[in-house]
Amino acid sequence: MLRYVAxxxxxxxLALLGTxxxxxxxxxxxxxxxxxxxxxxxxxxxxxxxxxxxxxxxxPLAIQYFGFLKGALQGDFGTSIRMxxxxxxxxxxxxxxxxxxxxxxxxxxxxVGMVSGVLAxxxxxxxxxxxxxMLALLAASTPSYWLGLMLMLVFSLWLGWLPSIGIRSSAHxxxxxxxxxxxxxGIISRMTRAAMLDVLGQDYVRAARARGETEWFVVVRHAxxxxxxxxxxxxxxxxxNLLAGTVLVESVFAIPGVGRLLVDxxxxxxxxxxxxxxxxxxxxxxxxxxxxxxxxxxxxxRIRLGGAPR
Amino acid sequence: xxxxxxxxxxxxxxxxxGVACVSQxxxxxxxxxxxxxxxxxxxxxxxNTTDSQSDQIIWMLYNALIRYDEDMQFVPDLAExxxxxxxxxxWTFELRSGVRFHDGAAFDAHAVKAxxxxxxxxxxxxxxxxxxxxxxxxxxxxxxxxxxxxRYPFGAFEPTMAxxxxxIVSPKMAAEHGGAFGYSADATAGTGPYRVTAWRKDLxxxxxxxxxxxGEPGRLETIFYRPIxxxxxxxxxxxxxxxxxITHIPPxxxxxxxxxxxxxxxxxxxxxxxxxxxxxxxxPFTDPRIRxxxxxxxxxxxxxxxxxxxxxxxxxxxxxxxxxxxxDLGEFPYDPDEARRLLAEAGYPDGFExxxxxxxRYNMGVELxxxxxxxxxxxGIRAEIEVLEWGAIRQYWGGLLPDDCPLEIFIxxxxxxxxxxxxxxxxxxxxxxxxxxxxxxxxxxxxxxxILEAMQEIDNDKRNALYRRAQEIVYLEDPGAVWLYDNxxxxxxxxxxxxxxxxxxxxxxxxxxxxxx
Numbered sequence: 001m002l003r004y005v006a007x008x009x010x011x012x013x014l015a016l017l018g019t020x021x022x023x024x025x026x027x028x029x030x031x032x033x034x035x036x037x038x039x040x041x042x043x044x045x046x047x048x049x050x051x052x053x054x055x056x057x058x059x060p061l062a063i064q065y066f067g068f069l070k071g072a073l074q075g076d077f078g079t080s081i082r083m084x085x086x087x088x089x090x091x092x093x094x095x096x097x098x099x100x101x102x103x104x105x106x107x108x109x110x111x112v113g114m115v116s117g118v119l120a121x122x123x124x125x126x127x128x129x130x131x132x133x134m135l136a137l138l139a140a141s142t143p144s145y146w147l148g149l150m151l152m153l154v155f156s157l158w159l160g161w162l163p164s165i166g167i168r169s170s171a172h173x174x175x176x177x178x179x180x181x182x183x184x185x186g187i188i189s190r191m192t193r194a195a196m197l198d199v200l201g202q203d204y205v206r207a208a209r210a211r212g213e214t215e216w217f218v219v220v221r222h223a224x225x226x227x228x229x230x231x232x233x234x235x236x237x238x239x240x241n242l243l244a245g246t247v248l249v250e251s252v253f254a255i256p257g258v259g260r261l262l263v264d265x266x267x268x269x270x271x272x273x274x275x276x277x278x279x280x281x282x283x284x285x286x287x288x289x290x291x292x293x294x295x296x297x298x299x300x301x302r303i304r305l306g307g308a309p310r
Numbered sequence: 311x312x313x314x315x316x317x318x319x320x321x322x323x324x325x326x327x328g329v330a331c332v333s334q335x336x337x338x339x340x341x342x343x344x345x346x347x348x349x350x351x352x353x354x355x356x357x358n359t360t361d362s363q364s365d366q367i368i369w370m371l372y373n374a375l376i377r378y379d380e381d382m383q384f385v386p387d388l389a390e391x392x393x394x395x396x397x398x399x400x401w402t403f404e405l406r407s408g409v410r411f412h413d414g415a416a417f418d419a420h421a422v423k424a425x426x427x428x429x430x431x432x433x434x435x436x437x438x439x440x441x442x443x444x445x446x447x448x449x450x451x452x453x454x455x456x457x458x459x460x461r462y463p464f465g466a467f468e469p470t471m472a473x474x475x476x477x478i479v480s481p482k483m484a485a486e487h488g489g490a491f492g493y494s495a496d497a498t499a500g501t502g503p504y505r506v507t508a509w510r511k512d513l514x515x516x517x518x519x520x521x522x523x524x525g526e527p528g529r530l531e532t533i534f535y536r537p538i539x540x541x542x543x544x545x546x547x548x549x550x551x552x553x554x555x556i557t558h559i560p561p562x563x564x565x566x567x568x569x570x571x572x573x574x575x576x577x578x579x580x581x582x583x584x585x586x587x588x589x590x591x592x593x594p595f596t597d598p599r600i601r602x603x604x605x606x607x608x609x610x611x612x613x614x615x616x617x618x619x620x621x622x623x624x625x626x627x628x629x630x631x632x633x634x635x636x637x638d639l640g641e642f643p644y645d646p647d648e649a650r651r652l653l654a655e656a657g658y659p660d661g662f663e664x665x666x667x668x669x670x671r672y673n674m675g676v677e678l679x680x681x682x683x684x685x686x687x688x689x690g691i692r693a694e695i696e697v698l699e700w701g702a703i704r705q706y707w708g709g710l711l712p713d714d715c716p717l718e719i720f721i722x723x724x725x726x727x728x729x730x731x732x733x734x735x736x737x738x739x740x741x742x743x744x745x746x747x748x749x750x751x752x753x754x755x756x757x758x759x760x761i762l763e764a765m766q767e768i769d770n771d772k773r774n775a776l777y778r779r780a781q782e783i784v785y786l787e788d789p790g791a792v793w794l795y796d797n798x799x800x801x802x803x804x805x806x807x808x809x810x811x812x813x814x815x816x817x818x819x820x821x822x823x824x825x826x827x
Binding site: 051157 | 361538542544546547702705707709737744746
């Protein structure tokens with residue numbers, strides 16, 4: 001187990017290094033000059049050149065990259081060109097909003113998705129099953145941007161139950177979390193049902209029923225535990241999607257999270273902010289996936305012992 | 311287990327609903343106002359500001375020596391009176407006494423000198439330095455008298471002194487914070503009616519009333535600036551009452567808001583206009599007849615009625631009616647026959663192929679290009695549309711040689727931030743080798759002479775006559791662009807809000823605003 005974990009951690013570090021290099025190269029390849037964009041349309045060429053020097057953009061690319069790496073390893077991601085504040089401080093200020101929404105969204109999607117998926121599989125081929133699966137399909141196919149605006153229209157404007165924008169109180173979290181959970185919830189629901197149906201048809205389940213165990217015991221103790229493996233991988237992957245999904249949700253609900261920070265940074269070619277944020281987001285994504293892989297090891301002894309599948 | 315899952319979900323739902331009912335917003339108070347623009351301010355340092363979101367907050371925090379009133383006349387602000395000597399370059403300002411900055415320091419002639427020295431300092435690299443280059447030096451005569459000497463008689467001196475970048479900041483704070491001045495709440499100090507008490511970037515900027523203000527105190531105690539980048543969300547937030555005032559309203563939402571009894575729409579003709587410019591050093595646009603042909607082929611009214619109804623009015627010159635020195639030269643006639651005749655005369659009876667470069671950064675930027683391409687096709691000009699992202703198109707407006715700039719007919723929004731013809735014409739249309747500000751390489755010798763002469767003319771009537779001739783050249787005879795329409799600055803507010811100051815500069819400020827419930 002320890003070797004497994006160590007290997008996963010080493011791969012994690014390499015992935016982050018590769019990401020930072022790729023991001024650096026990409027942002028310097030696209031057209032656009034942060035000094036120009038920050039200087040406004042009425043600035044003179046000398047002022048723009050001076051700003052370029054101030055921002056260190058006239059140094060060779062390799063020097064700029066290694067400067068960033070060196071700083072990053074010491075925890076200094078540089079200063080934002082657009083906002084004039086340290087990149088890491090800004091990311092950490094905004095991280096709670098994004099993580100809370102992403103985590104609550106995952107939680108809601110997983111709970112609702114798994115519960116509805118299990119119910120659908122148990123009441124397989126009866127009307128309940130069809131209804132749940134149709135709702136799941138609708139949820140999975142609805143773009144989160146549109147869903148967010150629709151929820152805002154209904155619950156803020158028409159009913160006045162919830163605030164529309166901002167993140168000032170707990171009530172402000174409801175609509176963004178619902179929006180974010182929508183797509184993932186639908187996908188998890190269908191995945192769970194499929195995995196459950198697959199497992200419920202296995203011999204050992206029939207044997208358990210023959211032994212006289214109650215239906216609920218069979219479903220939870222035997223079926224669900226084995227169906228968990230594909231569901232865990234989906235949840236882990238969806239968390240990454242959720243981080244990306246928060247960009248749209250943060251735009252619609254005017255929440256200053258990490259997603260919007262990244263989009264604004266790209267629009268302004270705020271190189272330090274782009275690099276810092278990408279590294280952070282990639283880091284979170286990689287950590288979640290590593291944890292997921294380690295959870296596999298816990299759930300399925302075959303994986304952690306390195307043995308071949310039966 | 312299933313029952314427990316269901317129970318868990320039910321309690322979660324009830325908890326969230328309960329929390330929703332209990333939470334309160336400070337909306338509903340008569341002491342504070344919430345304003346939502348489309349973006350956060352970038353800086354509160356007046357010497358670096360380049361966007362309207364920053365400008366309108368700066369006007370709440372600082373004062374200048376003089377400023378524009380609602381009729382675009384110059385009125386005293388921090389200066390009680392001013393005059394120019396016979397040499398036409400020495401301007402003397404008598405300053406108001408008893409004024410203090412928010413940090414407690416006294417406002418005096420030394421502060422004025424320190425401010426202009428700061429913006430003109432070549433080492434500091436402030437964005438707005440070039441605006442003040444006509445200033446030679448600043449002299450302190452005594453604590454309340456300051457003299458500003460220009461290099462030559464500068465006709466646009468007063469507009470420059472009333473520019474947002476000419477506001478006076480506390481020299482002590484500026485020196486203390488250096489390059490970080492204006493980037494956080496504690497790194498600002500002015501003399502204005504409000505001060506910044508908090509700034510969470512992209513979330514909320516809080517202004518509180520300055521009770522020691524030297525002028526008329528504000529009626530509101532607190533003002534919150536909460537940027538909402540999504541237009542649809544911004545409009546919903548206004549309609550639901552979550553915010554009190556918004557700007558940047560999409561044209562499609564305007565009729566609905568105007569019909570809403572709880573919402574009030576204010577429209578002010580602004581200094582901003584929308585146009586498409588030519589690359590004047592690229593065939594066939596080197597020939598003025600071609601450019602006149604393109605201008606004749608455009609049906610302005612149709613574009614306005616279909617794309618921007620209620621938000622703009624047709625241009626009648628290269629400068630909007632709100633700019634000092636502008637001339638009303640009438641709408642450029644929509645005349646496709648004349649267009650075809652000019653094309654034939656210039657040697658292109660079958661038209662030609664070209665590209666229209668546009669960016670969605672401008673309201674309806676892509677739709678405008680489509681409309682123009684369709685109208686040009688009617689006279690035989692086959693235009694392909696290239697949509698560029700802002701960062702990409704901005705690359706082409708930055709000191710390129712004519713051959714290195716691939717643009718042909720490109721979109722442009724312009725608004726002289728000093729509301730004066732000098733800044734509105736000179737940087738943009740005077741001959742330049744590389745396109746630092748003259749993006750389309752426009753070059754006309756007579757125009758250059760007129761602009762230079764007008765810049766150094768202090769007498770207003772003589773100035774206006776010179777500018778009139780210059781505008782005739784660049785608008786009618788040797789067109790530098792196709793001017794489409796002048797923008798209205800549109801502000802949406804709850805009906806409970808009164809006393810908004812909407813400036814033709816495209817800004818909305820709240821120094822006299824109040825809310826009734």
